[in-house]
Amino acid sequence: MIRFLTCSSPVRPAAIDLWDPFSRCTAYIFNADPDEETDINMKLLQRAILTVQALSKSLKFVLLPTGTKSYGVHLPHVFDRQSIPLSEDLPRIPEPYRSQNFYYHLCDWLEKESSGKDWTWCEIRPDIVVGFMPNNNFYGITQVMATFLALYKEVHGEAAECPFPGNDSTWQNQVNNDSSQDIIARFAIYCALNPDICGQGQGFNIADNSEPSNWQIKWPVLCEYFGLKGVPPPKDGLGVKLPQFFKDHLDRYKDMEKRHNLVSGRVDNERTLVEGSQMLLQFLDYDRRLDLTKCHKVWNNRGRAEEANSQTAWWTAFDRFRKAKIIP
Amino acid sequence: MGNHALVFGATGIQGWAIVNQLLNDYRTADAFEHVTALSNRPVPDNIIWPTSTKLQVVSGIDLLTEDGQEGLQNKVKAEIANIDSVSHVFFTGKTCCD
Numbered sequence: 001m002i003r004f005l006t007c008s009s010p011v012r013p014a015a016i017d018l019w020d021p022f023s024r025c026t027a028y029i030f031n032a033d034p035d036e037e038t039d040i041n042m043k044l045l046q047r048a049i050l051t052v053q054a055l056s057k058s059l060k061f062v063l064l065p066t067g068t069k070s071y072g073v074h075l076p077h078v079f080d081r082q083s084i085p086l087s088e089d090l091p092r093i094p095e096p097y098r099s100q101n102f103y104y105h106l107c108d109w110l111e112k113e114s115s116g117k118d119w120t121w122c123e124i125r126p127d128i129v130v131g132f133m134p135n136n137n138f139y140g141i142t143q144v145m146a147t148f149l150a151l152y153k154e155v156h157g158e159a160a161e162c163p164f165p166g167n168d169s170t171w172q173n174q175v176n177n178d179s180s181q182d183i184i185a186r187f188a189i190y191c192a193l194n195p196d197i198c199g200q201g202q203g204f205n206i207a208d209n210s211e212p213s214n215w216q217i218k219w220p221v222l223c224e225y226f227g228l229k230g231v232p233p234p235k236d237g238l239g240v241k242l243p244q245f246f247k248d249h250l251d252r253y254k255d256m257e258k259r260h261n262l263v264s265g266r267v268d269n270e271r272t273l274v275e276g277s278q279m280l281l282q283f284l285d286y287d288r289r290l291d292l293t294k295c296h297k298v299w300n301n302r303g304r305a306e307e308a309n310s311q312t313a314w315w316t317a318f319d320r321f322r323k324a325k326i327i328p
Numbered sequence: 329m330g331n332h333a334l335v336f337g338a339t340g341i342q343g344w345a346i347v348n349q350l351l352n353d354y355r356t357a358d359a360f361e362h363v364t365a366l367s368n369r370p371v372p373d374n375i376i377w378p379t380s381t382k383l384q385v386v387s388g389i390d391l392l393t394e395d396g397q398e399g400l401q402n403k404v405k406a407e408i409a410n411i412d413s414v415s416h417v418f419f420t421g422k423t424c425c426d
Binding site: 040041043044045047048049050051052054055056057058059060061062063064065126129131132133134135137140142181182184185186188189190192193263303320323324325326 | 329331332333334336339340341342344345346348349350354355359369371372374375376391392397400401404405411412413414415416417418419420421422
């Protein structure tokens with residue numbers, strides 16, 4: 001997938017340091033070919049569902065996780081900042097982005113395919129997913145934070161102050177609802193087991209807490225797990241440039257991996273760090289809080305809606321990265 | 329016949345967690361009789377799921393196989409035990425995260 005950025009400055013894209021906040025460039029990192037993205041994801045879903053339908057007469061439910069791209073949160077120039085808290089009855093985002101959003105295509109297909117059948121389906125929309133992944137994940141903010149903080153402690157020692165590795169605007173203005181993998185998974189299973197109240201193609205926001213969060217609250221919590229003191233970023237620029245930090249201390253990281261017998265391969269690729277976290281730490285500096293009324297209502301119908309806080313979300317994930325020998 | 333959960337993309341951030349919860353008996357120990365974790369990529373050793381007799385792990389299933397829909401169905405039928413009892417599909421398989 002080719003990524004490119006559009007820029008209001010006359011500087012050619014190749015010359016721009018994506019981590020330089022002074023480049024005065026609005027960088028939109030998105031897939032240069034959204035049609036291809038749609039085609040691939042449609043094919044994946046169709047192949048999967050058609051296969052199951054052909055081989056099992058017992059199908060009752062299909063659960064499709066999508067996300068808040070359905071609200072255009074990834075399009076700073078399009079996102080309607082008055083539309084918060086984001087609720088499921090908001091209209092689809094405008095063209096040309098509507099046709100480029102593969103979530104809509106997947107949902108439309110499932111709606112058609114399930115019609116007249118014995119199975120039903122629903123769609124769940126988490127926000128930023130926080131959680132453990134056993135494989136290297138280019139886009140995982142949790143893995144980026146876990147490896148960064150482990151290395152920062154290694155380099156600067158316990159109790160060191162660690163500045164938030166994003167910009168001040170994000171620190172001040174980004175508001176969202178973290179969605180830990182456990183809350184998402186439990187709600188997904190709940191929906192699947194209650195097709196009569198959760199099915200029929202409904203969409204549900206799902207996140208950890210109806211109270212949104214921001215980095216001012218979260219950052220000290222993330223740092224505390226590693227015995228570090230989380231502090232704000234500088235007013236201008238970035239306190240830490242993630243790719244540079246990993247590059248500068250790669251030897252220390254490798255040494256840490258060896259000493260602790262860790263699984264390797266997480267930090268060697270700078271591209272991982274640029275694409276995985278840059279959007280979140282620098283360009284999504286606005287309030288995109290979710291309305292969780294719908295999911296809580298349906299979850300309380302036959303169960304008890306669950307919530308979590310930043311510590312539960314992030315520390316659980318960090319514990320898992322530790323258990324999986326990805327961080328010390 | 330008990331429920332059979334089929335999780336596509338079981339090594340991904342959400343797929344992993346769904347399998348993990350199912351194997352930890354959410355919502356009840358008997359909610360699902362079978363749990364099949366599907367992955368295109370090989371499942372790594374540090375998968376840290378609890379051990380469970382309910383679990384079947386199948387990797388190397390490429391949904392985009394050039395053998396087409398029929399080829400995929402033949403492979404799935406051959407490699408996934410109890411495929412005919414699949415009752416719940418969790419589709420957490422995507423080309424890239426977003």
